[in-house]
Amino acid sequence: MNVFELTRALIDIDSVTPNEENVGNFLFDYLSKLPGAEVERMDVEPHRFNVFAHWGTPVVTLSTHIDTVPPFFASREDDQFIWGRGACDTKGIIASMIFAAEALLRDGVKNFGLLFVVGEERNSAGAYAAAKQPRGSRFLINGEPTESKLALGSKGALRFEVTAHGKMAHSAYPHLGESAIEKLLDVLQRIRTMPLPHDDLFGPATVNIGTIQGGRAPNVIPDHAKAEIFFRLVDDGSAIRAAMPAIANEQAEIHEVLCLPAMRFGHLDGFETSVVSYATDIPTFAGAWGQPFLFGPGSIHVAHTAEEHISKAEMLGAIRIYQQMVRQLLTR
Numbered sequence: 001m002n003v004f005e006l007t008r009a010l011i012d013i014d015s016v017t018p019n020e021e022n023v024g025n026f027l028f029d030y031l032s033k034l035p036g037a038e039v040e041r042m043d044v045e046p047h048r049f050n051v052f053a054h055w056g057t058p059v060v061t062l063s064t065h066i067d068t069v070p071p072f073f074a075s076r077e078d079d080q081f082i083w084g085r086g087a088c089d090t091k092g093i094i095a096s097m098i099f100a101a102e103a104l105l106r107d108g109v110k111n112f113g114l115l116f117v118v119g120e121e122r123n124s125a126g127a128y129a130a131a132k133q134p135r136g137s138r139f140l141i142n143g144e145p146t147e148s149k150l151a152l153g154s155k156g157a158l159r160f161e162v163t164a165h166g167k168m169a170h171s172a173y174p175h176l177g178e179s180a181i182e183k184l185l186d187v188l189q190r191i192r193t194m195p196l197p198h199d200d201l202f203g204p205a206t207v208n209i210g211t212i213q214g215g216r217a218p219n220v221i222p223d224h225a226k227a228e229i230f231f232r233l234v235d236d237g238s239a240i241r242a243a244m245p246a247i248a249n250e251q252a253e254i255h256e257v258l259c260l261p262a263m264r265f266g267h268l269d270g271f272e273t274s275v276v277s278y279a280t281d282i283p284t285f286a287g288a289w290g291q292p293f294l295f296g297p298g299s300i301h302v303a304h305t306a307e308e309h310i311s312k313a314e315m316l317g318a319i320r321i322y323q324q325m326v327r328q329l330l331t332r
Contacts, residue, residue, distance in 0.1 A: 138290040140292045180223055197235050
């Protein structure tokens, strides 16, 4: 297989979270055939595992996730791009990392590894498991679509579920009921207008009201309403978390689902740099696999869309750049 064929083979294996087992087995078999590879399945949950391969003592580890968001759709290609679910997020990155590893091995380079984890798109289950099973790596090169720029930082993530309760009544007599939806709307309006932190590197924090559910019927005063809220953090999230009880103002219950702080990453000479607004597995690793760096081919703007794709030329460039990064870090 060339790198494009490997990318398409990976895309064509449905690995929407949490169904990563088949692509994990494919990667285990593929990596096991590389010269001198020591490959293991790192159990996460039944039928879910990370795949770790290394050559010598792993000082540098190239890592990304093997799961994708729904819906699954198969690959196709043209002269410039490979298309399909996971093309840039992150199966093209996996293929680029593997081909970088093969090139390093041909040149006699050792003491690096490949770590492919499950669950990043939902709850980082694989990264949490890997953080409990370090292998001595001092540097972690995490792969996400950064448009082939070395990311100096990424915003964090803070997710809440907001639930309001009321009392059902006939809508002709609203005074006999208590509208949960109206309570929820009050809370959401306060969330929309609350002051959010700003950072010189990351810019402003942002908030998205992602889902709203509630009500029984148009002629029934609603007794239940719920929303899911997602903040993109520029700090550790403490200011927003502290403000939420007053925002709720006893009109709703607020349950924290996820909190990942904003992160600053390592710098290497000779790379164009950027800052990304999405969160990654890196905070979950908690330094257990070494100082983090973030780099990958592809654009986040087409990830999670029906038009997800990755540039063939950018993938070939990433193969060279991953080799360069590993070599630089091995000399530190």
